[in-house]
Amino acid sequence: MKIDFKQLFLVGIVLCVNQLSMAQARLPQLVSDGMVLQRDTKLNIWGWASPGEKVNVKFHQKNYKTTTLPNGKWSVLIGAMKSGGPYTMDINASNHIIINDILIGDVWFCSGQSNMVLPIERVKEKYPQEIAKANYPEIRNFFIPTISNVNQIAEDLPKSKWMACDSNNVLQFGAASYFFAKRLFDKYHVPIGIINSSVGGTPIQAWISENGFDSLPTYHNRVIQLQDTAYLHQLQPAVNYAEENKQINLHDKGLNGEKTWFDTTYKALNWHHFWLPGYWADQGVKGLNGIVWFRKEFNLPACMAGKPAKLFMGRIVDADDAYVNSVLVGSTTYQYPPRRYTIPSGILKAGKNIIVIKISNTAGKGGFVPDKPYFISVGKDTIDLRGDWQYQVGEVFEITKGSFVHEPFVAQNEPAGLYNTMVAPVIPYKIKGIVWYQGESNTDKPNDYKKLLPALITDWRNKWNEGTIPFIYVQLPNFMEVQYSPSESHWAELRQAQLNALSMPNTAMTVNIGLGEWNDIHPLDKKDVGDRLALAAEHLAYDDTAIVSSGPIYKSAKIEGNKIIVSFTGVGHGLKINNSNELTQFAIAGADKKYVWADAIIKNNQVVVWNDTVSHPFYVRYAWADNPEGANLYNADGLPASPFSTDPDQ
Incomplete structure (x- = not known):
């Protein structure tokens, strides 16, 4: 018998094409190795395949069969299971998929x-x-x-x-x-x-x-x-920040002089003093949106020289580039992440070292956020970077319509x-x-x-x-x-x-x-x-x-004479004052809604609130502020009370 290899080859191609024309069964991202499935409820397993394709799902020794809908979707409901695992799931269609390490x-x-x-x-x-x-x-x-x-x-x-x-x-x-x-x-x-x-x-x-x-x-x-x-x-x-930064840097004096301001050979003449941490708006620079450069020289002991180190620059508003001895060690494009930069080995040296921080800010107060860590660490040794620095303005941004400050x-x-x-x-x-x-x-x-x-x-x-x-x-x-x-x-x-x-x-x-x-x-x-x-x-x-x-949650208020008695849910094992002898952050008002601080005591697991200058009180507030420092109404279970207002309009 003579075999026509050419014909067999063509038939093979046709079969492959026909097979490929059928969309293989696929699964959503969530239905994958390592997934956790919800216990004690019927489970939905779904995916996509060719219309009319038979799909069989085998899980926990049971088979679940379905046929793909005309839109290519399929799904099966798996019976409720108790917690456990790991399990394996087999899915058979025109292809075979195995999902491993499943937990319930x-x-x-x-x-x-x-x-x-x-x-x-x-x-x-x-x-x-x-x-x-x-x-x-x-x-x-x-x-x-x-x-x-x-x-x-x-x-x-x-x-x-x-x-x-x-x-x-x-x-x-x-x-x-x-x-x-x-x-x-x-x-x-x-x-x-x-x-x-x-x-x-x-x-x-x-x-x-x-x-x-x-x-x-x-x-x-x-x-x-x-x-x-x-x-x-x-x-x-949306803003093309890379392009805008390129345009901004064209006008930054710190990058376009005879020497860049982060160069260790640059002479910082006529720079101004700055106490770090802090904002430049609080230290003599009013209403500036732009680029400001900061510089500090410090001495490093020989025992810390040459070793890898960490630079902690707290939090900066808004974007920054950090240089140590002319080397860029880190940059961040927005204000929220903590600045934790790695200084590679060989950069720090015994004696004089120079840190330069370039900050760009387009709104609000720019600078170094107070009450954050500012230091260099080498192993267990640290150099405190708080204190006297120098600064110079590199560029003042012109805020105009169509500039980089807009809301796209x-x-x-x-x-x-x-x-x-x-x-x-x-x-x-x-x-x-x-x-x-x-x-x-x-x-x-x-x-x-x-x-x-x-x-x-x-x-x-x-x-x-x-x-x-x-x-x-x-x-x-x-x-x-x-x-x-x-x-x-x-x-x-x-x-x-x-x-x-x-x-x-x-x-x-x-x-x-x-x-x-x-x-x-x-x-x-x-x-x-x-x-x-x-x-x-x-x-x-x-x-x-x-x-x-839960801690105490406002429930109701009752006016009795010049006092308002406040009741709560979430009392637990009783109301208490946390870390103090007297309740704070209670305010009271009459019908005019002009609030004044109030006296407050705990009595019978309620809070009695008053101020002798408010003879006809209407409303009480508790911890009503952005940052209500000292709010100290808790329950005996250690959970704080929610801020609240008894004014129904709030």
Whole structure:
């Protein structure tokens, strides 16, 4: 028999082409190696393949069969399982997929803005022992990379993966969500999966779906407007920072003289004195947006010379480049990250050394944030960098229309811009509950937040279709300068909006007054934040009704003569004054709403408030400030009271 190899070759090509023309079965990013699936509920496993293709899912000794729909989607429901693992899942279609190391436990969807993003790496100096001991292979984290779209719902998430907790991987875990997961795991010994879907600087409206704005016409109309492609093309595009920095540097005297100002041979003549840390607006430079260079000479002992070192420059507003002995050792493009730069070996020398910091700032006070660490460390030895420096202005920015200071269209800040891409693709995945840490970006419009937070809760619950799934959120901590007289505060108003949302069923709020920092919107204490979230979850989601999970929460107020008697829930084992002999941060007002500081005492687990100058009181406020320093109403279980106002208009 004569074999026609040419014909066989052609037939083979045709078969291969036909096979390739069929889309192979594929899975969403979440359904992958190392995933944690929610226990005690039917599980949805889904994916895509060719229309009409047979798909078989084998899991835990059971087979689940389906056929792909005409739109290419398929899904199967897997029976509820108890916690355990690791397991393997086999998926057979035109191709074969194996998913390994699957755990069954509790899955929490953790979302919000930068304080939910903030990784353990950012707080590693605060928690070295926690990091060293972070060996929890049954705690898994899935971090969703940022992606946004205002007019199209994404089919799947950007590429990512599940990561098991060890002392290396944990540095990439969100700090608040890690400590939350760790406490739950330590108590219940059930695998914990964290899906971290959060983006720094984003407003709450970006996380709500189009349908979620049905009762909010301003935001709903904006969603409709953004669906107009022609309108989108007219919007100001995002800033090309690389190009703008290039243009700025063309006019910076520090880079365009005979010698650059970071050169060790440059002679710093007629520079001005500056006391570090501090802002240049507080040290004789008024209203300057631009580039300012700072310089310090210091002597280094011979025992520290030549060795690798760390440069800690606290926090800088806004962008900086740091040079040591003419060598660029680090740069940061915005104000929030702590400046921790590595100085390679061989750069530091015995005797005189020079540090030069170039700062660019376009709004507000530029400079070095007080109460932050400023030093060089070589092993256990340190050089304190606080004190007398020199400065010189390199460039003054001309703020004009069309310059680099503008607010371009950014999809991640628009209504539904993040829901479409970072929430919607997660909805098919079964979860235990939701943790939310956000609000800083909405403090300019706290009244809107009164409607937006309930809208988000309702919207997500409707989408997951799990009834009143547990929703736990962080009330904003203290931040910014302390004010010593009763005052108005957008941050206090937003906290009140968060407090009001407790009226929604199956919600819990953690109070974090005392955990913030006046000079940093990203406070380092994320362990107490995570522990309080876990405490709330223990009560709300794990039915631990005996546990005291909240501090005092305002319930009602009764006027008796010249006094107002305030009652609370969350009293626990009794109200108490924390670290003091008298209650502080209570203010009282008459019908005119002119608040004055009040006397306050605890009596019968209520707080009695008065001021002898206010004979007919109407309203009480507690901890009503951006940074209510000294707020000290707690319960005996060590949990702080929420700030509140009895004024129904707030």
